[in-house]
Amino acid sequence: MEHVDRQKQMVGEKAVDYIENGMLVGLGSGSTMYYMLKELGKRVKEGLHIRGVPSSIRTENWAKEFGIPLTDFSEVERLDIAIDGADEIDPNFNLIKGGGGSLLREKIVDAAADRFIVVADESKLVNHLGAFPLPVEVVRFGWQLTKKQIEELGCSAVLREIDDEVFVTNNNNYILDCRFDVIKDSEKLHSQLKSLLGVVETGLFFNMADEVIIGRNDGAEVLKREK
Numbered sequence: 001m002e003h004v005d006r007q008k009q010m011v012g013e014k015a016v017d018y019i020e021n022g023m024l025v026g027l028g029s030g031s032t033m034y035y036m037l038k039e040l041g042k043r044v045k046e047g048l049h050i051r052g053v054p055s056s057i058r059t060e061n062w063a064k065e066f067g068i069p070l071t072d073f074s075e076v077e078r079l080d081i082a083i084d085g086a087d088e089i090d091p092n093f094n095l096i097k098g099g100g101g102s103l104l105r106e107k108i109v110d111a112a113a114d115r116f117i118v119v120a121d122e123s124k125l126v127n128h129l130g131a132f133p134l135p136v137e138v139v140r141f142g143w144q145l146t147k148k149q150i151e152e153l154g155c156s157a158v159l160r161e162i163d164d165e166v167f168v169t170n171n172n173n174y175i176l177d178c179r180f181d182v183i184k185d186s187e188k189l190h191s192q193l194k195s196l197l198g199v200v201e202t203g204l205f206f207n208m209a210d211e212v213i214i215g216r217n218d219g220a221e222v223l224k225r226e227k
């Protein structure tokens with residue numbers, strides 16, 4: 001196993017310690033979450049009673065595979081905790097997410113939680129967001145015009161394709177991966193993007209994460225947001 005995967009496994013498993021009996025749990029998406037879900041499935045078999053709300057179809061399938069009970073999001077008002085991965089994390093816990101294309105459902109799930117924990121390998125820590133192209137979910141209709149409008153904000157945008165096929169999100173939209181290089185003000189950029197008609201959501205998550213569990217070669221480090 002690559003050291004990055006070992007780090008992902010370590011933090012994914014550690015995150016499960018935050019989940020207590022009776023909790024409603026937001027289940028994030030991505031490869032780090034795979035390890036978290038696998039471990040959570042084990043604890044459920046050992047008697048932990050929780051219900052999960054998945055943030056993507058892939059997560060839902062993994063949760064089912066590992067025997068994690070799920071609940072319909074429409075039947076709950078708040079979640080006790082959400083655990084999710086990230087593509088970039090800055091020192092103020094601003095995040096870029098959406099490398100796997102699940103940013104919209106993730107944001108809805110993560111924002112509904114009383115406590116939001118991010119799990120990531122150490123390569124995700126950055127001083128400034130932006131080296132990872134920002135995923136922006138856009139409606140399919142008129143996406144070329146939306147792309148032009150986004151590029152006027154100072155980036156180059158690429159329609160996401162996987163294996164030569166245009167990638168379609170779980171919400172039936174497209175993703176534009178937007179290379180800004182350095183994002184100076186993530187809140188401002190987010191609101192500029194959201195003001196464009198064709199933009200559904202951006203992968204910028206700010207004022208959301210409470211704790212970040214970072215995988216390092218010598219163990220997991222827990223970072224807490226200063227309040």
Ligand SMILES: O=C[C@H](O)[C@H](O)[C@H](O)COP(=O)(O)O
Nearest residue numbers: 030031032098099100101102
């Ligand atoms: O859309 C995907 C999500 O935002 C993921 O949480 C993010 O891309 C991190 O994924 P991974 O754990 O695979 O690095």
